[in-house]
Amino acid sequence: MLNSIVDRLDVSQVLASYKGGGNSCFHPRMMLKVLLYAYLNNIYSSRKIERQLQEHIHYMWLSGGARPDFRTINYFRGKRLKDSFDAIFTRVVELLHSEGFVSLEVQYIDGTKIESVANKYTFVWRGSIETYDTRLREKTRRILSEAEEVLEMESHETRPDEELSVEEFQARTSRIKEKMNSTDVPKKIKKAVEKTAKEYIPKMLEYERALDIMGKRNSYSKTDEDATFMRMKEDAMKNGQLKPGYNIQIATENQFITNYAVYHRPTDTLTLIPFLESFEKRYGRQSRVVVADSGYGSEQNYEYLFGPNLIPYVKYNMFHQEQKRKYKKNAFLVQNLFYNPKGNYYVCPMGQYLFFIREEKRKSDAGYISQVSIYRAAKCLGCPVRGLCNKAMGNRQIEVNHTLNRYKEKIRYMLNSEEGIFHRKKRPVEPEAVFADIKEAGKFRRFRLRGINGVGIEFGLKAIAHNIKKIAACRGKYGFGWDNLQKVISNYAKNPFLKHEGSLRVA
Structure with missing residues (x-):
């Protein structure tokens, strides 16, 4: 089944990334089949995938006897799929829609945190950086002011509380050093100015770079700068340790993943609007119904949800x-x-x-x-x-x-309506069951790639593998082929509140 699904995918965008010439390479369709089959079997290490290609008959059949090494596998996963994987995932969901597995008329949305590959002791905190930077700037200001006073130089500060940039501190220090070369100054002042130039200024630049990397976040990891420190439920020490990770948002329908996105923010509230916009961008349309738990209930989100032609069933934190x-x-x-x-x-x-x-x-x-x-x-x-x-x-x-x-x-009126109660009952068995299958049954609790792009590719591979496994499970249960399977599991029969509106046309 996996083989036939991947054969129906358009991989021209991946092929376009190969410039040609040089050594022969492995076909991207074959590489994609091998990766998806590995993720389907809970194998995520490129070295283990290489071993499977040498020992397991199913991998040999999918690869046609080819044996790419772990470096090739990792390079294809992290680099070759970087700009084209989003389109591959979209195409898989379009196939699901065309076969009647999903309608794309409803989104059951939830999020989970998955740990980054980064070391948990490589943290950088905004509060600490801002405190140390403020102290260092005050110390540098005092040293330079004292030196200017001794050298009888005019200070370039217009007022005592003026916030100087690092470049202004550098220029000011350079002027003082030039003046010191032609004037006798106390050894203590000279040593302090030289230390400012060699240690304090570079440290300020380091703090400035850290704040730029952090952006609006409160923390990041030195070994994975896109990862943010979050509290993980899967904590082996049972003490709520902060670990570098990512907030993964998914939308499901009939327990198929129809959309996913990766965010830096540990909370779900501010991810809802960009996530819904990503769904519309992906398929050229927006779903009619949005269902989510109380973690997404805020004035900003409700204003957005009641704007377009959406029917939101999004609880607020005091609803129950x-x-x-x-x-x-x-x-x-x-x-x-x-x-x-x-x-x-x-x-x-x-x-x-x-x-x-x-x-x-x-x-x-x-x-x-x-x-x-x-x-x-x-x-x-x-x-x-x-x-x-x-x-x-x-x-x-x-x-x-x-x-x-x-x-x-x-929202209270909608949630207590007949349709609202239907969606409220169904929501816990939609995205939460999918996360349980991915994280518990699939042992997918930590990423192997670094950076938000790598993490997106890795979770996307697991999402496609999950969808294929769902198709296979339905096929095994009902004993139908691909062409007739939709007659049994059609979501229109399962959800009485959704109406058939024809096939999907992607903009």
Whole structure:
């Protein structure tokens, strides 16, 4: 089955990367078959794949007797597939769609963290870099100012708190050294200036480069600069160690992977919008239904989801708590206070009014600005139930995001609808079951390639292998050939809320 699927793929983009001439090379279609079969059998090391080509009859048949060594296998996986693998994965999903395995009308989205090949003790932290850089700049400033004072030179700082660039520190140090060559200065000052030029300035450049590599992240690894330190669930020490890794996002349908992406951010919230955009870019269309857990529920995401023609079933973090009796019976919670929209005030259980005070703007880590309304009670002193309502010293003050509350009201209604309950029940057995198959059954818990491109290729190979295994499992269960298999496992029969809209046409 794997052989017939790969034969149907377009590998012209991979072939175009070969310039021709020189020694003979192995055909990329054969190399792709060998790699996919290895990932299908949970073999990820290029040396082990080389050994299988020498010992295992199935690998020999797929390779036609060819025996590429581990360097060739690794080079093909990491370099040759770099610019073309995304199109190969897309073509596989298109085949699934054409055969009726997936409709591409629904995405069940979830994420997981997978460890990088980098050493876990090669961390670089933003907080430490910024602290050391600030101290070093202050020390350098004092040394140069003292030297300029001794040499009776004019300082090039316009004000004491001016932030100088590394280039300005370098130029300033060079001017001082030139002046010192023609003037007698104390040995202590001369030694300090020379140390600044040889040690402090290069260290500043090193800190500057580290911050450039880090970008908006809080950490990175020295041996895999694209990896970010995250807390992994698969921690052998059971103490929540931070390890270099990547956040892998996938979309599934009928437990087939229809889209995947690799992100630096350890949290899922800010990955949803770029992930949905990657799905649209991949297939030239967007799915009708998006289903995700509470890790994706935010005002920014809801604003995007309710914009285009999408039907979102994306929970927010308090959705399940709101269904409990304890939550509903707590009259002091902000969500349970009576609100008068006309007068724009809240009323506490004791009849105290919380009047509108002001509006504030809050900026998220992604730069999204939300509007928060502040309300404050007039007199809480002497209230007999104050301990249950408010533990602050003064009058009770609450913050309300009315826009987010309106989105939550819409989502709550949709999630409790018949279709919403259907998708909520199906979501845990979609992406989570796929991750279990990949990480637990497939023993795929750590990448072998470095960099976000290499990681994307490696997970993509595992994703295609997973999809092929699902096809084979269905074929073995029902005993049908490829051409008739879709009649049995058609997602339209499994999902009563999706409607057939014809075949996919990729833009």
